[in-house]
Amino acid sequence: xxxxxxxxxxxxxxxxxxxxxxxxxxxxxxxxxxxxxxxxxxxxxxxxxxxxxxxxxxxxxxxxxxxxxxxxxxxxxxxxxxxxxxxxxxxxxxxxxxxxxxxxxxxxxxxxxxxxxxxxxxxxxxxxxxxxxxxxxxxxxxxxxxxxxxxxxxxxxxxxxxxxxxxxxxxxxxxxxxxxxxxxxxxxxxxxxxxxxxxxxxxxxxxxxxxxxxxxxxxxxxxxxxxxxxxxxxxxxxxxxxxxxxxxxxxxxxxxxxxxxxxxxxxxxx
Amino acid sequence: xxxxxxxxxxxxxxxxxxxxxxxxxxxxxxxxxxxxxxxxxxxxxxxxxxxxxxxxxxxxxxxxxxxxxxxxxxxxxxxxxxxxxxxxxxxxxxxxxxxxxxxxxxxxxxxxxxxxxxxxxxxxxxxxxxxxxxxxxxxxxxxxxxxxxxxxxxxxxxxxxxxxxxxxxxxxxxxxxxxxxxxxxxxxxxxxxxxxxxxxxxxxxxxxxxxxxxxxxxxxxxxxxxxxxxxxxxxxxxxxxxxxxxxxxxxxxxxxxxxxxxxxxx
Numbered sequence: 001x002x003x004x005x006x007x008x009x010x011x012x013x014x015x016x017x018x019x020x021x022x023x024x025x026x027x028x029x030x031x032x033x034x035x036x037x038x039x040x041x042x043x044x045x046x047x048x049x050x051x052x053x054x055x056x057x058x059x060x061x062x063x064x065x066x067x068x069x070x071x072x073x074x075x076x077x078x079x080x081x082x083x084x085x086x087x088x089x090x091x092x093x094x095x096x097x098x099x100x101x102x103x104x105x106x107x108x109x110x111x112x113x114x115x116x117x118x119x120x121x122x123x124x125x126x127x128x129x130x131x132x133x134x135x136x137x138x139x140x141x142x143x144x145x146x147x148x149x150x151x152x153x154x155x156x157x158x159x160x161x162x163x164x165x166x167x168x169x170x171x172x173x174x175x176x177x178x179x180x181x182x183x184x185x186x187x188x189x190x191x192x193x194x195x196x197x198x199x200x201x202x203x204x205x206x207x208x209x210x211x212x213x214x215x216x217x218x219x220x221x222x223x224x225x226x227x228x229x230x231x232x233x234x235x236x237x238x239x240x241x242x243x244x245x246x247x248x249x250x251x252x253x254x255x256x257x258x259x260x261x262x263x264x265x266x267x268x269x270x
Numbered sequence: 271x272x273x274x275x276x277x278x279x280x281x282x283x284x285x286x287x288x289x290x291x292x293x294x295x296x297x298x299x300x301x302x303x304x305x306x307x308x309x310x311x312x313x314x315x316x317x318x319x320x321x322x323x324x325x326x327x328x329x330x331x332x333x334x335x336x337x338x339x340x341x342x343x344x345x346x347x348x349x350x351x352x353x354x355x356x357x358x359x360x361x362x363x364x365x366x367x368x369x370x371x372x373x374x375x376x377x378x379x380x381x382x383x384x385x386x387x388x389x390x391x392x393x394x395x396x397x398x399x400x401x402x403x404x405x406x407x408x409x410x411x412x413x414x415x416x417x418x419x420x421x422x423x424x425x426x427x428x429x430x431x432x433x434x435x436x437x438x439x440x441x442x443x444x445x446x447x448x449x450x451x452x453x454x455x456x457x458x459x460x461x462x463x464x465x466x467x468x469x470x471x472x473x474x475x476x477x478x479x480x481x482x483x484x485x486x487x488x489x490x491x492x493x494x495x496x497x498x499x500x501x502x503x504x505x506x507x508x509x510x511x512x513x514x515x516x517x518x519x520x521x522x523x524x525x526x527x528x529x530x531x532x533x534x535x536x
Binding site: 059060072075076079080081 | 378
C-alpha cells in the first residue's frame with residue numbers, strides 16, 4: 001500500500017515549482033485526489049492534467065492567496081468535490097523584495113496576506129473539515145531559512161516566514177487532541193521557475209546565474225524541488241508519526257554556525 | 271414595452287457557457303457567446319478566473335449560488351449560507367444578478383453529494399427555513415437566488431425537491447422577491463411534462479428560464495418539445511425575463527444557438 005492511498009491533498013502554489021513537485025510526489029505515491037491551485041490558469045490546468053494521467057483525480061482551482069473569499073471558496077470546492085481533505089501544503093508565497101527602509105505599507109500587506117494570513121485561514125478551514133470527518137490530517141507549511149533574519153531585501157518576506165513558527169506551534173498544540181499535525185519546513189535557496197524570474201527581473205542576473213551560484217555552494221548545487229518534495233511527503237505522511245509543531249531547517253546553510261555574517265557595504269539599504 | 275417585431279426575440283436570451291463551444295477555453299467561449307448577442311450563464315465560479323471573465327465584457331445572467339452544503343441538514347445549511355455569501359462576492363465581480371440553487375448540494379457529474387431517497391416533512395420545513403435565510407441574504411446583497419427544478423429520471427437521481435412542482439411549492443411558501451424559480455423546462459419535461467400549463471402556474475415566481483430539448487438535452491427543435499408554442503405561452507403570461515439555453519449543440523454550435531434564438535423569437 002502506498003503512503004497516500006485514499007488521501008486528498010490541497011497544495012497551494014502548485015502550478016509550478018515546489019508545489020507542483022509536491023503534487024506529483026503525492027500522486028506517484030497513491031493520492032486519491034489533489035487540488036491544484038495558484039494564479040496561472042494555463043499552468044494549473046496543465047499540472048492537473050498531468051496528475052490525472054497518473055490515475056489521480058485532480059482539479060485546478062485558480063486562487064489569489066490574498067483574497068480570503070476565494071480561499072474559503074477553494075476549500076469549500078475541495079470539500080464539495082472530494083468530501084474530505086487529509087493534507088494541506090501551504091506552498092504558495094510571495095517573494096517580493098523590500099527592505100526595512102523602502103517597504104511600502106501596500107507591499108507589507110500584500111506579502112503578509114499571502115504568506116501568513118492565507119496559511120492561517122487555510123489551516124482553519126481544512127481543520128474544520130478534518131474534525132468533521134475525524135481525519136488525523138497533516139499540514140505542511142513551506143517556510144524559509146530567511147525566517148532567522150535574512151538579507152535586507154527580504155524584510156517583509158523574512159518576517160512573514162518567521163511568523164510561521166508561532167502559527168505552526170499554536171495550531172499544532174490547539175489541534176493535537178484531534179491528531180491533526182502541523183509542521184513547517186524552512187527551506188533554503190531553491191532552483192525553481194519563480195527563482196529564475198526573481199534572479200533575472202530583480203537582480204538582473206545573467207543566464208548562467210544558476211551555475212555560478214551552485215559552484216560556490218558547499219554541496220555544489222542549490223536545493224531542487226524534487227528533494228524538498230520528498231521531505232514534504234515525509235511530514236505529510238504517517239512516516240513522520242506524531243511529529244507536530246516542528247519547524248525544521250532544510251538547507252546547506254547552518255544557522256548559528258561558522259563566521260558571523262557581516263553585511264557588506266554595498267548591501268546596506270539606502 | 272412594445273411587442274417584438276416578427277423574427278425578433280421575445281425574451282432576453284442567454285446561453286450556458288458550460289455546454290457549447292467546448293473546444294474553446296472558457297474565456298474564449300464566453301467571448302464567442304457574447305459576440306453572438308447572448309447573455310452568458312456559468313455554473314461553478316470558484317474554478318474560474320473572475321477577472322478574466324469580467325474582462326470579456328459579456329453580460330452574465332446566472333451562476334451557481336453556493337459551493338457546498340444543502341437545504342436540510344443543520345451543519346450543511348450553515349455551510350450553504352456561508353458559501354452563498356462567497357457566491358455573492360463572486361457575483362458582484364461579474365455583475366451577475368441571479369444565483370442558482372439546487373434541492374441539495376451537487377457533486378461530480380451533477381449527482382447529489384448526499385442522495386435522498388425519501389423527503390420527510392421535517393426536511394420540507396428545514397428547506398423552507400433555509401430558503402428564507404437565503405432570500406434574506408439575497409435581499410441584503412441585492413441579488414436574487416433561484417431554486418432550480420431538476421429531473422431525477424435521467425440526470426440527477428437522488429435530488430430532493432427536484433420537480434418544478436416541488437420547487438414552486440417551496441418558493442410560494444417562502445414568498446420572498448429575492449427567492450425565485452429557475453424554471454428548467456428540459457428537466458420538467460423529463461419528469462413532469464405538461465409544459466405550457468407548467469409555465470402558466472410558475473410564471474409569477476420565475477426568476478429565469480432554462481431550456482433544452484428532450485431527449486438528448488440539445489437545442490430546441492432536436493426533440494419532442496414544441497418550443498415555439500411554449501415560448502408564446504410564456505410570453506402571454508407576461509414574463510419578460512431571461513431564457514437561457516442550458517443544453518448541448520446537436521451539431522455546429524453557432525447553428526444550435528441560432529435555432530434556439532429562432533424558437534424564442536416572434
